Amino acid sequence: MGIQMLSLTPFTQHYDWGKPRNQSIIAELTGQCKANGADESPSDTKPFAEMWMGDHPSGPSSVKTPSSGNKKFSMHGSSLNDVLQCSPSVLGKQLARDGKLPFLLKVLSIHKALSIQAHPDRARAAKLHAERPEIYKDPNHKPEIAIALTDDFEALCGFRPVPELVAILAEVPEVLALVGKAAYAELKSSLGDCKKESHALRKAYTKMMHASEELLCAQMHLLMARVKAPRESNSDFLEEAFDLVSKLYLQYGDDIGIFSVFFMNHVHMKRGECLYMAQNVPHAYLSGDIVECMACSDNVVRGGLTPKFKDVEVLCEMLDYRGGPPAVVKPVQLDDGVRLYADPDIEEFQVTHLHMAKGGCLRRLFSKEGPAMGFACKGAGSLTISGEVQEIGPGKVFMLAAGVEPELKAATDLEFFVASCPPQYFRPPPRK
Numbered sequence: 001m002g003i004q005m006l007s008l009t010p011f012t013q014h015y016d017w018g019k020p021r022n023q024s025i026i027a028e029l030t031g032q033c034k035a036n037g038a039d040e041s042p043s044d045t046k047p048f049a050e051m052w053m054g055d056h057p058s059g060p061s062s063v064k065t066p067s068s069g070n071k072k073f074s075m076h077g078s079s080l081n082d083v084l085q086c087s088p089s090v091l092g093k094q095l096a097r098d099g100k101l102p103f104l105l106k107v108l109s110i111h112k113a114l115s116i117q118a119h120p121d122r123a124r125a126a127k128l129h130a131e132r133p134e135i136y137k138d139p140n141h142k143p144e145i146a147i148a149l150t151d152d153f154e155a156l157c158g159f160r161p162v163p164e165l166v167a168i169l170a171e172v173p174e175v176l177a178l179v180g181k182a183a184y185a186e187l188k189s190s191l192g193d194c195k196k197e198s199h200a201l202r203k204a205y206t207k208m209m210h211a212s213e214e215l216l217c218a219q220m221h222l223l224m225a226r227v228k229a230p231r232e233s234n235s236d237f238l239e240e241a242f243d244l245v246s247k248l249y250l251q252y253g254d255d256i257g258i259f260s261v262f263f264m265n266h267v268h269m270k271r272g273e274c275l276y277m278a279q280n281v282p283h284a285y286l287s288g289d290i291v292e293c294m295a296c297s298d299n300v301v302r303g304g305l306t307p308k309f310k311d312v313e314v315l316c317e318m319l320d321y322r323g324g325p326p327a328v329v330k331p332v333q334l335d336d337g338v339r340l341y342a343d344p345d346i347e348e349f350q351v352t353h354l355h356m357a358k359g360g361c362l363r364r365l366f367s368k369e370g371p372a373m374g375f376a377c378k379g380a381g382s383l384t385i386s387g388e389v390q391e392i393g394p395g396k397v398f399m400l401a402a403g404v405e406p407e408l409k410a411a412t413d414l415e416f417f418v419a420s421c422p423p424q425y426f427r428p429p430p431r432k
Contacts, residue, residue, distance in 0.1 A: 379415055
């Protein structure tokens, strides 16, 4: 009998936008919480930003123990990507050819805003990787979803409806100064024609993002004076934008990314709600804790709100310039306490959220033809496969082999998330 389950140690990322150790769900889930003390070392105060569960080479999980009828396996401490290359059958027949997972599961703990960014489509990702592999680490696209774990998840996502942007430009001369009167006039004349709106939006955003440092600093100074001054406004979205500008300025100072607030949707999501970022859609997470799942890639094209490399030319060229509400994924209730986050446009992954009451028991096949990656978020219980019992609790990460159907039991109220490939991923594409 081959490997049926791998118990994993996730990879922790300490990006500077992450929450402090004593506030971060990442530190809690990875067992790295620690009371603050006077003798803290610098490593004790580093932020906890992301928990990666997968085989991406930039942060592969490591294997603790396999669940297997074959006792010859000795994999403790090995990286998951090495194990999958040596034992590809755990992935199922189709995925075994490449020996890689098609998706990457994460938890993010966001203390300050992430960069204004977008993820390229497959063709552009391959081109960027071939030209600059030191920046763009792989040739894959990266559609992703973000499921809120807290009620304070905020993000910028996608371009606002163009009429909103036109109204903002009429009220905020500092934004108009960066966009220019010609682009503003084109935006106004484009209203009601989707193709013309997209063209005008491209021109306006590109002009703004290429503002000179001198113009940016001058207009930022004026904008901050306007934000701080008493004012009357009948526009809720404009007042919200001013409040966000004030917060971001404290985090990043004179950064061109702050002006993207006026172009993009500001999203507030409650626990369990899900945001969808398709390829080429601009976005930036602002605060909160989330479960994130994506195609297995680490390609990010940045344009602001970051000290990292900004590829403004590529970003402005690649973006999806359609104004409108942000895309969301509404979960489907499969059973009591079982919800599925999936979308027909997402090829590589879906996420199942399970909430089991104390004493609950169920059997679930997450994927017949591919593996499943999961972690417990809250509570305690067990996972049984072929009579072998594995205890699960907060931060317990596991990967199930293709076709494995575990029995799950809740010793207390238990909550966990499981990523897998949707069934259509394994079907041949329809003939044209």
